[in-house]
Amino acid sequence: MRALIAGAGRLGTQIAQVLAAARNDVTLLDIDEDHIAKLEGHLPVRLLAGDACEPTFLEHAGALTADLVIAATGNDEDNLVISLLAKRQFTVPRVAARVNDAENAWLFDQNWGVDTAVPAATPLISLIEEATGATDTVALLRLSKAGVDVIETAITPQSRAASCTLAEIPLPAGAVIATVIRDGQPTVPAPEMRLQPGDELLVVSHAATEQEIHTAFQ
Structure with a gap:
């Protein structure tokens, strides 16, 4: 599976690490160049600095061939824009977005290209299960055919x-x-x-x- 994760905060890096460990092709994006530079060598994923709200950058990052896009930034407005671009412009099959402010949860639906809206407090494993559609697990994450x-x-x-x-x-x-x-x-x-x-x-x-x-x- 080819996964594109926007937002290299704690949540984004954890998701990237889990998906990469399960032998998925993962690209992690963040607008902060210095933060991306600090992550170099610490994650087995492709790291890119840029604004994921920009269509040209998303295309450069691989949105055209992505199977999954996760908008995990700390800004709900950005997560909605990323989701909409992923679904409408790049027809990504599955799009998940983090909801930082519960009052904005009603916006995170198909109208904005969101397949799965995930509250910020959702545990990591549950978030990835929901985002990837791997609902056959509870505490274990099984994402690889190799078991x-x-x-x-x-x-x-x-x-x-x-x-x-x-x-x-x-x-x-x-x-x-x-x-x-x-x-x-x-x-x-x-x-x-x-x-x-x-x-x-x-x-x-x-x-x-x-x-x-x-x-x-x-």
Whole structure:
């Protein structure tokens, strides 16, 4: 699947990381050139700086061949414009948009090209399930024909993995840590990295269950 994500904030980067880990072709866009530059080397996706509300930039980013567009900026007006362009001008099959202000939710419908409107408070996994139409999962995200699962877990002060390095955590067979999200930024998971309360991890698994992954960290 070819996915185009507009908005490289915390939500956009998390979605990009999950979709990329599940072997999708992902392009992440943001209007802030400096922010995009900081993400270089930290995400296994194509990164582009520019205004996703501009048709020429969306076309350059690959909207003509995208299977999915997710408008995940922090501005509802921008998300509506991006959705409308994606659906009407580029005929993208599936368009999802983040609703930042609940009072604007009524606008996010087919008239603006939105197939799926997602409230800002929606959990990451649920958001991606709704956006991609992968409704056959609850806590696990199954987006790959190869059977790759992406499991999300968070470190709390009570977690057994708190203060441990990644190398010290015995992961189940077939599980790999795709990224550690700290302070809203995805981080390359080096073995010597020490986990802290508040860290969020995305674990890619070919065989381990959700319970086995959570047991390793919690």
